[in-house]
Amino acid sequence: MDTLTENTGLYTDYYELTMAQGYFLSSKENEQTVFDYYYRTNPYEGGYLIFAGLQDLLQILKNFSYSKENIEFLKKTGLKDEFLEYLKDFKFTATVYSMKEGEIVFPNEPLVRVEGNIIEAQLIETLLLNYLNFQSLIATKACRIRNVIGDKDFADFGLRRAQGLGGIHASRAAVIGGANTTSNVYSAFNYEIPLTGTQAHAWIQSFDYELEAFRRYAEINPDSTVLLVDTYNTLKSGVPNAIIVAKELEAKGYKMIGIRLDSGDLAYLSKKARKMLNEAGLEYVKIIASNQLNEYVIKSLNDQGAQIDGYGIGTELVTGKDAGALDGVYKLVQNNGIPRLKISENIEKITMPGKKKVIRYFDEDGMFFRDGILLENEESTNRLFHPFHSHKHTYVTGFSSEELMSKVMENGKILIENQSPVEINAYVRKRFAQLPDEHKRFISPHIYKVGFSENILSVRDHILMDLRSKIRE
Numbered sequence: 001m002d003t004l005t006e007n008t009g010l011y012t013d014y015y016e017l018t019m020a021q022g023y024f025l026s027s028k029e030n031e032q033t034v035f036d037y038y039y040r041t042n043p044y045e046g047g048y049l050i051f052a053g054l055q056d057l058l059q060i061l062k063n064f065s066y067s068k069e070n071i072e073f074l075k076k077t078g079l080k081d082e083f084l085e086y087l088k089d090f091k092f093t094a095t096v097y098s099m100k101e102g103e104i105v106f107p108n109e110p111l112v113r114v115e116g117n118i119i120e121a122q123l124i125e126t127l128l129l130n131y132l133n134f135q136s137l138i139a140t141k142a143c144r145i146r147n148v149i150g151d152k153d154f155a156d157f158g159l160r161r162a163q164g165l166g167g168i169h170a171s172r173a174a175v176i177g178g179a180n181t182t183s184n185v186y187s188a189f190n191y192e193i194p195l196t197g198t199q200a201h202a203w204i205q206s207f208d209y210e211l212e213a214f215r216r217y218a219e220i221n222p223d224s225t226v227l228l229v230d231t232y233n234t235l236k237s238g239v240p241n242a243i244i245v246a247k248e249l250e251a252k253g254y255k256m257i258g259i260r261l262d263s264g265d266l267a268y269l270s271k272k273a274r275k276m277l278n279e280a281g282l283e284y285v286k287i288i289a290s291n292q293l294n295e296y297v298i299k300s301l302n303d304q305g306a307q308i309d310g311y312g313i314g315t316e317l318v319t320g321k322d323a324g325a326l327d328g329v330y331k332l333v334q335n336n337g338i339p340r341l342k343i344s345e346n347i348e349k350i351t352m353p354g355k356k357k358v359i360r361y362f363d364e365d366g367m368f369f370r371d372g373i374l375l376e377n378e379e380s381t382n383r384l385f386h387p388f389h390s391h392k393h394t395y396v397t398g399f400s401s402e403e404l405m406s407k408v409m410e411n412g413k414i415l416i417e418n419q420s421p422v423e424i425n426a427y428v429r430k431r432f433a434q435l436p437d438e439h440k441r442f443i444s445p446h447i448y449k450v451g452f453s454e455n456i457l458s459v460r461d462h463i464l465m466d467l468r469s470k471i472r473e
């Protein structure tokens with residue numbers, strides 16, 4: 001499910017429409033085209049990406065069409081009647097191949113391949129990038145955070161600081177990457193995510209006494225009480241009052257869930273609060289921390305021996321700080337059966353032509369070893385090569401392997417089962433356990449190697465030679 005359910009064809013940049021019109025008026029509308037989606041640089045200076053956003057994307061592609069009002073609007077923008085007539089009955093019917101949502105992926109490998117007529121494949125560029133780039137960025141941030149949180153609770157608190165409506169997708173992606181719950185009611189409803197909530201300072205401020213505010217909250221929510229203890233003085237007022245209320249709950253047969261620390265030195269305060277709670281026989285009361293947290297602060301809190309059982313994380317999670325955006329791109333790699341490429345001044349930006357498949361090779365312990373990019377019709381390869389330095393290569397004969405992309409949409413029909421973000425996260429966890437630790441570290445992670453088959457490089461080099469000779473002519 002998603003927020004946009006019908007006539008989603010305007011979710012695009014205008015140049016996609018002007019190109020589509022151009023293809024149509026040049027009688028190219030039946031040309032069969034292949035586009036690849038991939039990205040070039042891991043966000044957060046990290047060593048991997050969690051691929052996310054696929055299910056939302058497929059849903060919106062199913063509804064990629066134009067209403068009467070849409071067509072009237074497009075007419076005013078200057079698009080021609082003949083093309084608008086074509087758009088009136090437009091439906092997205094291309095075939096889509098993709099990595100599984102939640103797959104751990106690496107730069108320069110195709111994550112999604114779209115095969116269709118040139119108009120439909122072109123028109124969805126912006127939408128595909130908008131969905132996959134953002135959710136993958138946030139899922140990756142969440143995975144990095146989960147990596148330092150271990151098995152403790154991790155709630156997404158981000159909606160208030162998210163980039164507008166992006167917050168709805170951010171909460172979904174946060175759970176795919178590793179958050180257990182969200183405070184975002186809309187996303188919880190839309191995507192079946194477990195919902196949690198404590199209370200803000202306003203609740204406590206609205207009463208004359210902190211104790212009165214705590215008591216009232218516990219009376220109304222006896223089996224889900226988490227008390228925010230830092231409104232006046234965490235150790236002198238908040239924690240002692242929370243202990244009184246926890247004891248009162250105990251007398252009524254309930255167990256208070258926890259307290260929340262939202263300012264100050266979280267290591268110091270959590271240790272002191274733990275001691276006070278334990279001395280009162282409240283070992284079961286959890287300490288939740290929030291306040292501008294990220295993977296680095298949490299790692300430092302771990303190093304300091306902080307006594308924190310769960311985290312609420314907002315701003316840094318849902319804005320993908322400090323990456324801002326994922327540089328995913330969507331490039332034409334084949335037209336009417338002919339592999340195509342794009343040359344660039346920047347050698348890294350030369351595209352890989354043709355229909356390709358991605359094979360993951362595993363070492364004898366089942367850990368990721370290499371990813372290989374082969375031509376789609378290649379059965380296997382013995383060696384994987386660096387894209388530009390052919391002396392750098394690896395033998396992959398004898399390694400167990402898995403093909404990573406499969407068909408997920410055909411003729412407007414979604415071919416995969418709908419999964420909740422929590423279910424997708426189960427796959428992330430399974431795969432993350434197979435990623436060697438050296439790719440997970442925050443500082444200078446080891447680069448995971450993605451190699452190419454000899455055949456694919458030879459196709460590329462032939463086209464390059466051909467293009468260069470044309471430029472010289």
Ligand SMILES: Nc1ncnc2c1ncn2[C@@H]1O[C@H](COP(=O)(O)OP(=O)(O)OP(=O)(O)O)[C@@H](O)[C@H]1O
Pocket residue numbers: 262263264265266267268290291292293297300301304
């Ligand atoms: N022991 C600690 N070690 C490392 N970082 C910490 C520790 N305790 C808190 N932090 C982090 O330091 C930052 C403190 O920020 P800041 O000074 O703005 O908060 P505050 O003054 O305690 O609270 P606020 O401004 O929200 O009332 C937060 O990002 C917090 O997560």
Ligand SMILES: O=P(O)(O)OC[C@H]1O[C@H](OP(=O)(O)OP(=O)(O)O)[C@H](O)[C@@H]1O
Pocket residue numbers: 157158160161200262290291292293312313314315316
């Ligand atoms: O810090 P984040 O990771 O974004 O987590 C969300 C923050 O939102 C709430 O604060 P609020 O909006 O009341 O502002 P505050 O920072 O003044 O507490 C909550 O108490 C967290 O501190």
Ligand SMILES: O=C(O)c1cccnc1
Pocket residue numbers: 157158183196197198199200312314
């Ligand atoms: O439930 C909470 O405690 C919460 C939710 C959003 C932001 N800050 C806190």
